[in-house]
Amino acid sequence: xxxxxxxxxxxxxxxxxxxxxEGEVLFASKExxxxxxxxxFEEAQKAGGRSGHRISVxxxxxxxxxxxxxxxxxxxxxxxxxxxxxxxxxxxxEEEITKAFRHATADFSDAWYEALEENR
Ligand SMILES: [Zn+2]
Numbered sequence: 142x143x144x145x146x147x148x149x150x151x152x153x154x155x156x157x158x159x160x161x162x163e164g165e166v167l168f169a170s171k172e173x174x175x176x177x178x179x180x181x182f183e184e185a186q187k188a189g190g191r192s193g194h195r196i197s198v199x200x201x202x203x204x205x206x207x208x209x210x211x212x213x214x215x216x217x218x219x220x221x222x223x224x225x226x227x228x229x230x231x232x233x234x235e236e237e238i239t240k241a242f243r244h245a246t247a248d249f250s251d252a253w254y255e256a257l258e259e260n261r
Contacts, residue, residue: 148207154200161194171202215249 145152157174159166161181168174174196182193201209229238 148203148210150200150202150206156200156202157196157198159194160197167199168196171205174198 150156155167155169156171157168159168159174159177166177168177178193178196180193185191185193198205226238226242233241
């Protein structure tokens with residue numbers, strides 16, 4: 142029986158594979174992939190190039206999976222916010238609404254701490 146959680150990476154699957162190296166170069170961890178990208182970037186710079194090797198991610202880290210889920214949730218909320226804001230046009234001008242958005246105080250981190258407090 143697997144105890145793999147929703148956001149846990151696949152066990153035994155490498156983090157990523159280099160798309161630039163000849164043959165199959167795999168990386169067990171995100172850190173190993175980052176080191177390879179940095180090293181090949183430095184080599185490329187010495188040779189007058191601009192970019193290091195490209196990595197294909199095969200198995201996202203737990204952190205990446207959770208980040209992706211939160212980004213999706215925020216994106217969905219953003220669509221609702223924009224729908225609501227579009228309905229204000231007529232009562233307010235586009236310029237007035239644009240200005241108000243520039244001064245909007247929304248902060249997801251603060252709101253998250255408040256939600257956790259209320260949820261206790
Ligand atoms: Zn490579």
